Amino acid sequence: MSISQNFPNTRPSLNLNFARSKTLDPRITFIRIQTGNDASYVDEDGLIKYASANEPRFDHDPETGECLGLLIEEQKSNLITYSSDMSQWSANVSPIYADNDTTAPDGTLTADKLTGNNSAADGRYIAVTISTNTTYTVASFIKPTDQPRTRIGVYSNVDSWYGNVDTDWDANGEPTTDNSVGASNIKYEPYPNGWYRVSFQFTSPSTINGDVSYFHMPDRTISGKSAWFWGAQLETSSFASSYIPTEGSTKTRTKDYPTISGTNFTDFYNSSEGTIYVKYNIEGSYATDGFNRIFEVSDGGSANRYTALLRGTNQYIYEGGWNATLNFNISLITFGDFYTYIMGYKENDFQRYTIDRNGNIDGNTDTSVTVSSFTPTELNIGYEAINDNRQLNGHISQLVYYPARLSNSQLQTLLLQ
DSSP, rough: OOOOHSSOSOSEEEEEEEHOOOOOTTTTTEOOOSSSSSSEEEEESSEEHHHHHHOOEEOOOOTTTEEEEEEEEEOOOOSSSSOOOOOOOOOSSSEEEEEEEOOTTTTSSEEEEEOOTTTTTTTTEEEEEEOOOOOEEEEEEEEESSEEEEEEEETTTTEEEEEEEEEEEEESSEEEEEEEEEEEEEEEOOOGGGOOEEEEEOOOOSSOOOEEEEEESSSSSTTTOOOEEEEEEEEEEEEEEEEEEESSSSSOOOOOEEEEEEEHHHTOOOOOEEEEEEEEESSOOOOOOSSSEEEEEESSSSSEEEEEEEEETTTEEEEETTTTEEEOOOOOOOOTOOOEEEEETTTTTTEEOOOOOOOOOOEESSSOOOOGGGOOOOOEEESSSSSSSOOSSSSEEEEEEEOOOOOOOHHHHHHOO
């Protein structure tokens, strides 16, 4: 049978193509409580922009300008009190400092320049408070001027304990890791105008003595080398979330809540049968409690719902619901890559398909699902309604709902389109 014959004749009653439209369907209620510029995203020009309270963020690839879709993140805090104003940081040894010296990744003239004036430990430092035995992510924007070796990180002045990355910048401004101490998952994300967001993770020791500082350093080995720095971030996390600017105190970006409920939900939803298709990615590791939601259909409680989620270090996709737990096969994914998920449901007839990072289709059937066991009232997109910090931590590119249980061949056709 041809693909055209397999393609469904049923029209979707909900088609949320966030990556293409870059708009929020009026049926969606979007909540993110905040004050000031707490929530950032990358616009199509590659520049960092700031969203207002309850404003959705349609994020873009900073290098290509491609829209990634609706960004949905859990709550995170930047523990650095002055993220982009190193005039508020302390100097170590004697670096040459130039305030607001070039255009930053958000288009403002706020990026600061550091030039090594001593071959030892020139740099600027700011005090931070961290806990023991905790995983943190360090992230800063760096732009080299004359191929220096830069260093960013966190250290304790008594224990001489470090979590840091040294980066060598070649003649083309491309980064390579020269050395690191206590760092893992080192990442270089290119931004326009020669900027990179450099990030890594470290785990604090069981004992911390003395003061702890976050630092930026230009070349430690040759005097006179320079680099621009901007947007320092330290967060309790195993991945770098979107930039959270600070201006004198730590700051928290609250959770994203996109929901369709009430008549906006019941007008498109069919309780007896249906099909849900989602294209999504997850940008980093799992939310605080795991169980990163792709979507959830619920009656507002924890007992009656069905959901697709990413769970645990093995990156399973799980389904749970209809007063039962549907734990299906592993579906390995790679952070940052986009994947498709589709499920069809009907009384005693549940089928789902996913594609893993190796291009393999993973499909499972459950013939015991009783969809008549409850009447849902809402669709939660990329989060779980009952538990905090179970956001996707990624992007929903598209979510489509058909008010009919499509055939298995049609499900696979949509999965592969």
